[in-house]
Amino acid sequence: xxxxxxxxxxxxxxxxxxxxxxxxxxxxxxEVRTPGDKxxxxxxxxxxxxxxxxSEVHGMSDGDDVARTVGCVAALGADVAPMGQGGLxxxxxxxxxxxxxxxxxxxxxxTTIRLCCGVxxxxxxxxxxxxxASLRTRxxxxxxxxxxxxxATVTGEGPSCTPPLExxxxxxRAITYxxxxxxxxxxxxxxxxxxxxxxxxxxxxxxxxxxxxxxxLARVASRVDVVERAxxxxxxxxxxxxxPAVWRVPGDxxxxxxxxxxxxxxxxxxxxxxxxxxxxxxxGFVDVLAEMGAHVLRHVVRGETGDLVATSSALTAATVAAxxxxxxxxxxxxAVAAAAATGITTFLDAGELRVKESDRLEATARLVxxxxxxxxxxGDALVVHGLGSARAFTRLxxxxxxxxxxxxxxxxxxxxGQGGVVAGFSGVATSYPRFLADLASLR
Numbered sequence: 001x002x003x004x005x006x007x008x009x010x011x012x013x014x015x016x017x018x019x020x021x022x023x024x025x026x027x028x029x030x031e032v033r034t035p036g037d038k039x040x041x042x043x044x045x046x047x048x049x050x051x052x053x054x055s056e057v058h059g060m061s062d063g064d065d066v067a068r069t070v071g072c073v074a075a076l077g078a079d080v081a082p083m084g085q086g087g088l089x090x091x092x093x094x095x096x097x098x099x100x101x102x103x104x105x106x107x108x109x110x111t112t113i114r115l116c117c118g119v120x121x122x123x124x125x126x127x128x129x130x131x132x133a134s135l136r137t138r139x140x141x142x143x144x145x146x147x148x149x150x151x152a153t154v155t156g157e158g159p160s161c162t163p164p165l166e167x168x169x170x171x172x173r174a175i176t177y178x179x180x181x182x183x184x185x186x187x188x189x190x191x192x193x194x195x196x197x198x199x200x201x202x203x204x205x206x207x208x209x210x211x212x213x214x215x216x217l218a219r220v221a222s223r224v225d226v227v228e229r230a231x232x233x234x235x236x237x238x239x240x241x242x243x244p245a246v247w248r249v250p251g252d253x254x255x256x257x258x259x260x261x262x263x264x265x266x267x268x269x270x271x272x273x274x275x276x277x278x279x280x281x282x283x284g285f286v287d288v289l290a291e292m293g294a295h296v297l298r299h300v301v302r303g304e305t306g307d308l309v310a311t312s313s314a315l316t317a318a319t320v321a322a323x324x325x326x327x328x329x330x331x332x333x334x335a336v337a338a339a340a341a342t343g344i345t346t347f348l349d350a351g352e353l354r355v356k357e358s359d360r361l362e363a364t365a366r367l368v369x370x371x372x373x374x375x376x377x378x379g380d381a382l383v384v385h386g387l388g389s390a391r392a393f394t395r396l397x398x399x400x401x402x403x404x405x406x407x408x409x410x411x412x413x414x415x416x417g418q419g420g421v422v423a424g425f426s427g428v429a430t431s432y433p434r435f436l437a438d439l440a441s442l443r
Contacts, residue, residue, distance in 0.1 A: 015426075015429070016425060016426045016427075016428050016429040016433055016435075016436070017425060017426065017436075018423065018424065018425055018426040019421065019422070019423045019425060020411065020421070020422050020425045020436060021419070021420070021421045021422075022411055022414040022415050022419050022420060022421075022422070023415075023419045024395075024414065024415065024416070024417050024418045024419040025266070025415055025416075025443060026266065026267040026268055027266060027267070027268045027269070027443065028259075028262045028263050028266035028268075028269040028270075028271060028415065028416065028442045028443075029263075029268070029269065029270050029271070029442060029443070030271060030272075030441055030442045030443075031271065031272040031273070031274055032259055032271070032272075032273055032274070032438045032441065032442065033251055033273070033274050033275055034251040034252045034253075034255040034256050034259075034273060034276060034432070034438075035061045035062055035063060035251070035252055035255065035431070035432055035434075036059040036060040036061045036062075036066075036249035036250070036251065036252065037061065037212075037249055037250055037251060037252040037253070037276075037277050037282075038061045038063065038065060038066060038111065038252055038254075038431055039111070039184070039210055039212050039252075040060075040212050040216075040247075040249045040250065040277065041057070041060035041061040041066040041069075041249050042065075042066060042069045042109075042111045042112065042115060043115070043188065043212050043213055043216050044057045044060060044216065044247035044249060045057055045060070045066065045069045045070055045073055045088070045090065046069065046073065046115055046116075046119055046192065047216055047217070047220060047242060047245070047247070048073075048078075048088075048090035048092055048244070048245070048247065049073035049076065049078040049090055049092040049097055049119075050092055050093075050094065050097070050119070050192075050195070050242045051090075051092050051093065051220060051242045051243055051244035051245060052092070052093040052094070052241050052242065052243065052244060053091070053092070053093065053243075053244035054089060054090070054091050054244055055089070055090045055091075055092065055244040055245050055246065055247065056083065056087060056088065056089055056090070056245075056246045056247065057087065057088045057090065057247045057249065058083075058085075058086075058087045058088075058246070058247065058248045058249065059086070059087075059248055059249040059250070060086070060088065060247075060249045061249070061252065061431065062086065062433060062434075063429065063430050063431040063432060063433060064107055064108070064109075064429050064430045064431075064433075065107065065108065065109035065111065065112060065430045065431055066109075067107075068105065068106050068107040068108075068109045068112045069109065069111075069112045069115075069116070070088065071104075071105060072104040072105070072106065072112060072116050073090065073092070073097065075102045075103070075104055075105075076097040076098065076099055076102060076104070076119075076123075076127075077096050077097040077098055078090050078091065078092045078096060078097050079091035079092075079096070092244070093241075094123065094241065097123065098123065098124075098125055099120045099123055099124075099125035099126060099127035099167075099169070100125050100126070101125075101126055101127070101128075102127050102128075103127070103128045103129075103130065104116055104120075104127055104128065104129045104130070105130060105131070106129055106130065106131040106135060106163075107131055107132055107135070107430070108131060108132050108134050108135055108357060108402075108427070108430050109131070109135070109430065110135065110138055110185065110356075110357075111185055113129050113131060113135065113140065113163060113165070114140065114143045114185040114186065114188070114189050115185065115188050115189055115192060116129055117129065117140070117143050117144075117147060117154065117165065117167050117189050117193075118143070118147065118188065118189030118190060118191070118192035118193040119192050119193075120167045120168075120169055121147045121150065121152035121154075121167055121168075121169035121172060121189075121193040121196070122169055122172065122192055122193040122194070122195050122196030122197070123169055123196060124169045124170045124171075124196070125168070125169065126166065126167065126168040126169075127166075127167055127168075128164055128165070128166055128167075129163060129164065129165045129167060130163050130164040130165075131163050131164075134357055134358070134402065135163055136157075136162055136163050136164070137162060138162060138163070138355055138356075138357075139160035139161060139162060139355055140154075140156055140160070140161045140162060140163060140165060141156075141159070141160050141161040142180075142181065142183060142186050143185065143186050143189045144156065144161045144165075146175065146177045146186065146189075146190045147167075147189065147190070147193055149173070149175050149177065150172040150173050150174075150175055150190075150193055150194075150197060150201070151170065151171070151172050151173045152167060152168065152169045152170070152172060152193065153166070153167065153168040153169075154166070154167050169193070169196065171196075171198060172193055172194075172196055172197040172198065173197060173198060173199075174194065174197040174198055174199035174200055174201045174239075175190075175197075175201060175202075176201075176202040176203075176204065177190055177201075177202070177203050177204065178203075178204040178206070178232075179203060179204065179205050179206070179207075181352065182205065182206075182207040182208075182209050182322075182323070182326045182352075183209065184209035184210045184211075184212070184213070184326070184327065187203045187205065187209060187213065187235065188212075188213040190203050191203060191213055191214065191217065191235065191237045192213070194237045194238075194239070195221070195237060195239055195240055195242070196239060197239055198239070199238075199239070200236050200237070200238050201236065201237055202234055202235065202236040203234075203235050203236075204231065204232050204233070204234050205232045205233045205234075205235070206231065206232040207232070207322075207323045207326055208232075208233050208281055208323075208326070209281060209326045209327070210279070210281040210282055210326070210327065211226070211235075211279070211281055214226055214235045214237075216247075217237060217242075219243075219245060220242045220243040220244075220245050221237065221238070221240040221242055221243075222238060222240040222241075223237075223238040223240065224236070224237050224238070250275060250276055250277040250304075250305040251273065251274065251275045251276035251277065251305075252276065252277070252431075252432075253276045253277050253278065253282045253283055253285075253308070254282070254327070254329040254330055255408075255431070255432050255435075256273040256276050256308050257285050257329075257330045257333040257334070258333050258408045258409065258411075258412050258435075258439075259271050259273055259310075259412075259438070259439070259442070260273065260286075260289070260294075260296060260308060260310040260333075261289075261310075261333045261334070261336055261337050261412055262412045262415055262416055262439070262442065263310040263311060263312065263442075264289065264294050264295075264296070264310050264311075264312060264313045264315065264337060265312075265315075265336070265337065265340045265390040265412075265416040266312055266390070266416050267312065267391065268312060269310070269311060269312040269416075270309070270310070270311045270312070271309070271310055271442060272307055272308070272309045273307065273308045273309075274307050275301070275305060275306075275307065276305065276306065276307070276308060277304060277305060278298055278300055278304050278305060278306040278308070279304040281326070283298070283308075284324045284325050284326070284330075285324075285325050285330035285333070285334060286298065286308065287324065288318060288320050288324055288325065288334060289310075289315075289334070289337065291318045292315040292316055292317070292318045292337065292338075292341055292345075293313055293314060293315050293316050294310065294313045294315060294337075295310065295311045295312075295313045296308060296309065296310045297309045297310075314342070314389075315337055315338075315340060315341035315342070315386075316341055316342050316343050317338065317341050317342065317343030317344050317345040317384075317386060318338075318341075318345055319345070319346050319348065320334065320345065320346065320347045320348065321348050321349065322347075322348060322349035322350060322352070328350060328352050328353050328356070328360070329405060331347055331350060331353060331360065331364060331382070332360060332363075332364050332367065332405045332406055332408075332409035333405075333408075333409050333412065334347070335347070335364045335367065335368055335375070335382065335384055335409070336367070336368075336371070336409050336412055336413045338368070338384040338386055339368045339371050339373040339375075339384055339386055339387060339390075339393070339413070340386060340387060340388070340389055340390040340392075340393070340416075341386035341388070342386055342388045343386055344383060344384065344385050344386070345383075345384045345386065346381055346382070346383050346384075347381060347382040347383075347384075348380075348381050349380050349381070350380055350381060350382050351379075351380035353382075356403070356405075357402070357403040357404065357405070357427065357430075358400075358401050358402070358403040358406065360403065360405070360406065361377055361380075361382060362377060363400075363401065363403060363406050364382060364406070364409075365377050365382060366398075367398055367406065367409060367410055367413065368384050370394075370396055370397060370398045370410075371387075371393045371394060371396060371413055371417065372387065372392065372393055372394035373385055373386060373387045373393075390413075390416040390417050391417070393413060393416070393417030393418055394417070394418060395414075395417070395418040395419055395420045396410060396413055396414045396417065396418070396419070396420025396421070396422070397420055397421055398410045398414075398420065398421075398422050398423070399422075399423040399424045400422055400423065400424040400425060400427065401424045402424045402426065402427035403424070403427055404427040404428045404429075404430050404431045404432065405431075406424075407422055407424060407425045407427055407428050408428060408432065408435055410422045411425070411435070411436070411439060412439070415439060
């Protein structure tokens with residue numbers, strides 16, 4: 001897939017090669033710290049821009065996706081200034097940030113465009129939101145539908161409302177919206193828009209998704225309620241100005257999954273990933289791996305931040321329901337683990353993978369096949385026939401087509417197997433520019 005965007009280094013993001021060659025290795029040992037959690041980073045930057053005064057964000061992701069969110073809040077009028085050690089100072093407030101005909105360039109970041117739709121709708125005014133060639137293929141109808149119910153105008157291309165988008169807000173109606181598909185991004189967009197509504201706005205989740213937005217809003221908004229009921233989790237936000245805050249972003253557990261799988265599949269593996277977000281909504285993949293026989297330990301250090309430690313394990317197949325990994329971000333890494341497991345692993349209701357940075361359902365099946373295992377897509381299910389060991393992997397030749405998670409999953413598979421070449425790797429700059437260096441450190 002072609003990707004029209006600035007070179008990765010153009011926005012202060014390190015360059016990442018598009019083709020990498022990796023050697024297979026028997027040992028994967030050491031410790032790493034993943035970049036700041038992308039989900040928290042996006043939300044911290046947006047809440048800092050909405051906060052009435054000066055906020056700080058520390059430890060945020062250094063990838064291009066979050067850089068796009070920073071660029072968007074600056075375009076809206078927030079005063080953004082870098083601080084030492086990768087921090088960011090943001091002077092914001094509703095009188096300062098106004099979407100008066102601005103163009104928000106979202107690059108390849110689906111989180112940026114969806115959350116900014118909610119922000120713009122809640123602020124009033126009008127903005128155009130656009131992205132690269134990949135983002136322009138991704139449907140935005142799921143976020144457009146509830147915002148239109150609230151009274152915002154959201155227009156895009158075609159029936160699935162693909163970018164570029166035109167969003168106009170104003171005085172919004174408070175609604176109760178039941179998510180038809182689990183999506184933390186859609187939930188977040190509605191809650192952020194609800195800050196500017198005429199009453200309490202509620203999102204009902206039959207399947208729980210990551211809860212960063214409501215937890216972070218509860219810290220800086222006047223009132224946020226979260227209630228667990230028989231039909232799902234009800235999150236309600238009241239219209240409110242936001243307080244400024246100092247945000248400290250934990251490490252990204254979705255990125256940790258790649259290193260944990262590498263340790264599990266290596267002939268001799270032991271890896272500790274330090275300081276990551278360990279909430280239940282973000283570490284369902286750890287429970288899946290444990291069911292497959294993986295030795296993975298959680299050590300919670302403070303609050304919901306802790307360390308994840310994995311050691312070499314013989315894995316067996318499992319059946320993985322979508323609600324166990326609601327964002328589906330960890331499925332490519334889990335599929336590599338399944339390819340090395342004994343038996344047949346099935347990922348159920350995985351259709352959401354089709355509308356990621358690439359069609360990850362097909363791309364993941366293609367990766368498993370390239371490793372010498374077999375996989376088939378059966379409707380919205382992915383079925384992986386494991387080889388019993390990563391030592392049985394063939395030398396890998398794989399094109400990730402610019403999808404960062406497919407590229408990192410392929411790199412891990414090559415490392416614990418017979419080595420290989422991964423093309424289309426430069427997309428890793430969107431989320432984890434130093435991934436190769438951190439992977440190489442585990443020798």
